[in-house]
Amino acid sequence: MLIRFVAAALLVLPTPLLAQALTPAETARIDAIVAKSLADTGVPSASIAVVRGDRIVLAKAYGKQSETRAVADAKAPYQIASISKQFTAAAILLLQDERKLSLDDTVSQYVPGITDGDKITIRQLLSHTSGLQDYWPQDYSFKAMATPVTPQQIVDRWAKKPLDFAPGTQWQYSNTGYVVAGLIVEKVAGMPLLAFLQQRIFTPLDIKAIDQDLAIGPNYPSGYKRFALGPVRVETPAAHGWLFAAGELSMSAADLAKWDVARLTRSVLPAADWRLQETPVKLADGSTNGYGLGVSTGASGGHRYIEHSGEAVGFLSENVVFPDDHVAIVVLTNSWFSDAFQRITKGITAIVLPAAPTDTADTAALARARTVFAQLRRGTLDRTQLTEDARFYFTPTALTDYRASLAKLGVPTSFEQVGKTRLRGGFVNRTYRATYPSQTLAISTYALPGADGAFEQYLVAPAQ
CATH class of the missing domain: 3.10.450 (Nuclear Transport Factor 2; Chain: A,)
Structure with missing residues (x-):
């Protein structure tokens, strides 16, 4: 499960530019970028959404979404994988608002038996600084993923091993930490994580989100794989349970863009929660790599961004928000053998963002x-x-x-x-x-x- 992007300064745009929809020429250029990226890489399909001026100005799907879907549907839900982490983090923040927990609580207060659980905080789970070993560092389905699993079984196998480092001293991506965070949400909220998100976030934003384990079959996009430069083949989904809380969600590009609009307008969550999620967490030595609570932050080409990518079995995705420009870009693809999702994101960014001012x-x-x-x-x-x-x-x-x-x-x-x-x-x-x-x-x-x-x-x- 992936993370990306680079660094530079800030930019403030005049209001008229913020309000601009895409021109026919811009849309045609985006169409060409997506078509070329799919053709060059063999990736079967892509679904994209573009936000400009705090509103969705484009939502479109391209290519073959499955062996049984002849026409690409922009409403089809793709597995967004690790982009889901920001929703799990948002659930924690909402529970903190209700004084039902604190980011600085230790995990042992909620989930027993975790190695050094009395030293690891919830904040460290969400910022990948807990030291818990990642259960899925591979970019393929390992043997155990053919068998259904429960969150507790993941915790029992991976979260009870010796820590990779003392909590708060290093940064290392850990899906395991998010499984623990999801269990904490469920215990404190008294309901399944997805039900809590549905009640507090998805319904208010009119987002249609489902468990990615259920987004499988003839009515949904299929994931695809490729061995080296061989033929593109349909991928076998992982068994149920493997992406709980760390990459659990499936939704359309347009529905994910609704969440991005909420981030830009500071709606659904209190503004303080958005700021907290987007604030880089510092290690014990005072350093940071820009990662906050479920999102990565930085700047590129003079534009500040909040970003996360995702990798599920047969799917790769990118979601990036440029808060000062009031722009967001969602790119979802149904393969995990190519950088097409990055190429498309980069190409769209060059079209919809203004050039940084030249010195x-x-x-x-x-x-x-x-x-x-x-x-x-x-x-x-x-x-x-x-x-x-x-x-x-x-x-x-x-x-x-x-x-x-x-x-x-x-x-x-x-x-x-x-x-x-x-x-x-x-x-x-x-x-x-x-x-x-x-x-x-x-x-x-x-x-x-x-x-x-x-x-x-x-x-x-x-x-x-």
């Missing part, structure tokens, strides 16, 4: 950095572009080595700034990456402030 100083500096790089390849460095210290550094030997080693690489396929511009020691520091088919170089620069500031440093080194 004109960085743009001008990038052009100057490329020029100096080309000069170093040719051995014709313009020394007027250098400070006294940089001229001292670029001795004849240095220039010879730069030219000899860079010239043979030719022109890079891409040359781009990486990371943020910063000030240090009175200079402006920028880092660049030059990419070749079989080589990547890192360029570290310091320059005097100003549009034509001379370079104090221009160092080139190999990069991963």
Whole structure:
């Protein structure tokens, strides 16, 4: 069960842009992206939804959903797998609102027999920092998954092993922790987890969600598998019970998008609960990887996001919300052998999100950095572009080595700034990456402030 995405800054959009529906041209581009991704990868089908301006502006299905469904149906429920975790976490938060439990309660207060259960908190279950061993790290159905299982049986087999680390000291994805969290919901609420979610979240939002164990048969999308580059085959579902609380839900892309709209508008849950779910949990040493309570957070290309992906038997999915842009994207696919769900998400994101604002100083500096790089390849460095210290550094030997080693690489396929511009020691520091088919170089620069500031440093080194 998967997690994704990267980092950068924030963006606030003017209201008119937020209100825009998709244009026919944008919809056509999305259609083309989905069609190409399915054709390139062999993935049978995809179902997508797009939210823009806090409303669903597109919900559409493509391809073959099963051997018996001739026409793709946008209302068909796909297994969303680990995207379900944010719903389990929301159930915990609602129970905390009612003072029936606390995130800082230990699990031993609710589920007995778990290793160090008197040291593990509910918060650590939801943030994958409990130390409980994950019962399903594989990207295939292991032998036991052919036999039905109960949540307690999962707990007995995996949650009573020695911990992988002391609670709160590391981050490690653990479906086991969410099974325990689901049991806590059921004990405290006095009803099945799915019934609680139905009552408190799904009915108010008009979401049709079912247990993924029941979303099997001729009326539902089938999962598909592929061995290496062999033929695409129908996948055999796991036996009942294996995704309880950790990946239990099936729903359409549009229904999942309704939840995303609720996140954007801060409805159904109190605003404080949404904020708490989206706040990265810190480890004992103060570090964090951005994961909150059932969701991953970060920024990419100047856009802040809340995200989670999912992997069920024969299904892969992605759900990403851009809160500052009032945009959300849902992509559900019925295979687990390809990155089509990521390709589609990336392609749609490029269409529906505006480009991040360009820093004109960085743009001008990038052009100057490329020029100096080309000069170093040719051995014709313009020394007027250098400070006294940089001229001292670029001795004849240095220039010879730069030219000899860079010239043979030719022109890079891409040359781009990486990371943020910063000030240090009175200079402006920028880092660049030059990419070749079989080589990547890192360029570290310091320059005097100003549009034509001379370079104090221009160092080139190999990069991963």
